[in-house]
Amino acid sequence: MDRVYMAQSVPVAENQVPDLPDCNLYLMDEALVEGVRREGAGSREAGLETWGARLGRADLARLAAEINRQGPVLRSFDRRGMRIDVVEFHPGWSEFLSLAFAQGMHGGAWTEPGQGAQVARAAHYLMHGQVEAGSLCPVTMTSAAIPLLMREPWFHEIRPLLASREYDDRDGPLTGKRSMMVGMGMTERQGGSDLRANLSRAEPQGKGWFRLTGHKWFFSSPMSDAHLVLARDGDGHSCFYLPRWLDEGRRNPVRILRLKDKLGNRSNASAEVEFEDALARRIGEPGRGIATLVEMASYTRLDCVLGSTALMRQALVQGVHHARHRRAFGRLLIDQPLMRQVLADLALESEAATVLALRLAGAFDRAGQPAEQALRRLLTPAAKFWICKRAIDVTAECMEVWGGNGYVEDGPMARLYREAPVNSIWEGSGNVMCLDVLRAARQEPQPVAQTVDGLARAHPGEPALRAAADRLLSALALDTDGQQAMARMVARDLVLLVQADLLLRHAPDWLSRAFVDSRLGAPGGDAFGARPVALASDALLQRAWPG
Ligand SMILES: Cc1cc2nc3c(=O)[nH]c(=O)nc-3n(C[C@H](O)[C@H](O)[C@H](O)COP(=O)(O)OP(=O)(O)OC[C@H]3O[C@@H](n4cnc5c(N)ncnc54)[C@H](O)[C@@H]3O)c2cc1C
Numbered sequence: 001m002d003r004v005y006m007a008q009s010v011p012v013a014e015n016q017v018p019d020l021p022d023c024n025l026y027l028m029d030e031a032l033v034e035g036v037r038r039e040g041a042g043s044r045e046a047g048l049e050t051w052g053a054r055l056g057r058a059d060l061a062r063l064a065a066e067i068n069r070q071g072p073v074l075r076s077f078d079r080r081g082m083r084i085d086v087v088e089f090h091p092g093w094s095e096f097l098s099l100a101f102a103q104g105m106h107g108g109a110w111t112e113p114g115q116g117a118q119v120a121r122a123a124h125y126l127m128h129g130q131v132e133a134g135s136l137c138p139v140t141m142t143s144a145a146i147p148l149l150m151r152e153p154w155f156h157e158i159r160p161l162l163a164s165r166e167y168d169d170r171d172g173p174l175t176g177k178r179s180m181m182v183g184m185g186m187t188e189r190q191g192g193s194d195l196r197a198n199l200s201r202a203e204p205q206g207k208g209w210f211r212l213t214g215h216k217w218f219f220s221s222p223m224s225d226a227h228l229v230l231a232r233d234g235d236g237h238s239c240f241y242l243p244r245w246l247d248e249g250r251r252n253p254v255r256i257l258r259l260k261d262k263l264g265n266r267s268n269a270s271a272e273v274e275f276e277d278a279l280a281r282r283i284g285e286p287g288r289g290i291a292t293l294v295e296m297a298s299y300t301r302l303d304c305v306l307g308s309t310a311l312m313r314q315a316l317v318q319g320v321h322h323a324r325h326r327r328a329f330g331r332l333l334i335d336q337p338l339m340r341q342v343l344a345d346l347a348l349e350s351e352a353a354t355v356l357a358l359r360l361a362g363a364f365d366r367a368g369q370p371a372e373q374a375l376r377r378l379l380t381p382a383a384k385f386w387i388c389k390r391a392i393d394v395t396a397e398c399m400e401v402w403g404g405n406g407y408v409e410d411g412p413m414a415r416l417y418r419e420a421p422v423n424s425i426w427e428g429s430g431n432v433m434c435l436d437v438l439r440a441a442r443q444e445p446q447p448v449a450q451t452v453d454g455l456a457r458a459h460p461g462e463p464a465l466r467a468a469a470d471r472l473l474s475a476l477a478l479d480t481d482g483q484q485a486m487a488r489m490v491a492r493d494l495v496l497l498v499q500a501d502l503l504l505r506h507a508p509d510w511l512s513r514a515f516v517d518s519r520l521g522a523p524g525g526d527a528f529g530a531r532p533v534a535l536a537s538d539a540l541l542q543r544a545w546p547g
Pocket of ligand 1: 183184187190191194218219220262265270422425426427428429430431432435
């Protein structure tokens, strides 16, 4: 039977693992630090260090667990029976949004642009997402809406609210608020991938305003001050800015029918809503609403990559920490050769995801350069597919490193695991992303072929890269049905090629060697640790989370 004894004032059961202590999420992550410098955000490191320490505090991790246990609640009516459609959150929810706003993650890359702005934001996102993922949803949607709203002649009316770093959760007209959030509503009951099926309707009211009727089947962050929504407008679909409150101090009739009972992402609210003649302003070109919202989705997809990378990183750190404290068969888990192989494989995955995510964020910073814009267009959907899928496997494997303790809700692993699939589903599910990679390749066949070929040519001593590039290019030469059937392979190989290229150029030799040999050069990658390659486990584990 386990003996329980006291160390200082904290009871610690024998062979149980202590919680992670306070740590700096920036300074402890070599791949992150190197990537931030390489991708042009080195001048912003002081702020990242400060935030790394703040976000790495153990009390914040405990609060994150709490707000996911006690999720939001819908209150449709007040005590007098008046319709209010209010969602109430655990008080800790505001704490996480305040932290995100203070870092400028909700819009700073647009309202305070400059060298490395997207990369620095990505680094903040990678740290915040390790602690509390649900609060990233409203932050992402607000940030992604800004470039669309900036083109509207009335943007100056809301700019100060979007640029503010002070989170303001009061529910009321914008005239009385210090900041605002924006959500997005596209998915309806009949489908979310094929937006042409959207049935909500918009009828003109004059002066650029419309009345919306219809519904949205998924409408996250329903307490946002506005949503960008898609609705039928004449023969096409347009994008509309739908405020929660109208200027005269009246709630816009957007009825929250219920909140989704979700697998994960429990701190965040996702609703079903109905529009009862709700007032909205059209934005973007009339009839081009799908294109407008697809542009917005390109930004949210970057954030899915970042969010999944953050989950992988936190799961890995928790796994390594656990293995350094837990014993079985007379040795610490970390000293068992098979566990070292599994953890090293996981560390490689996390490092490669971090490197790729920051490279992609760098391409968003440099989108004014044609080559960077082309890479961004091609790589965003591919990375959204592959990295979000990897996060599901990585969080599952790290949960298993914790054994049975990983599966129960007392610790962080079950939550990390439940959080992982959503990034793969929303903002364009896996298949839709892979089909989008094909679309990008069709739009610019020559540059895409050159990019893929160039990734292999850059490393003439690496036949595995050449083989992957040739396989990918052959798939792109198939007829449409053939291409579609191969689309997941195309997206995966594209990401692996970019990751291998980045690691070969920038990571220590032993790390890039391990990546290329295990990911591109050997079969058997269906479970972590199952590749016929001896990974440089000591160095990998020490780099991943210094002991
Ligand atoms: C927690 C959560 C919050 C959400 N919040 C929002 C929100 O705030 N706003 C919003 O608008 N939406 C939101 N969504 C909806 C989300 O974006 C959609 O669920 C997603 O886009 C998929 O649409 P669907 O559910 O209708 O699936 P479908 O479109 O029915 O697709 C089902 C499956 O078929 C695949 N598929 C589709 N077309 C093809 C094809 N041609 N070939 C092969 N496979 C295909 C898809 O990849 C998917 O796997 C949210 C979803 C979740 C889970």
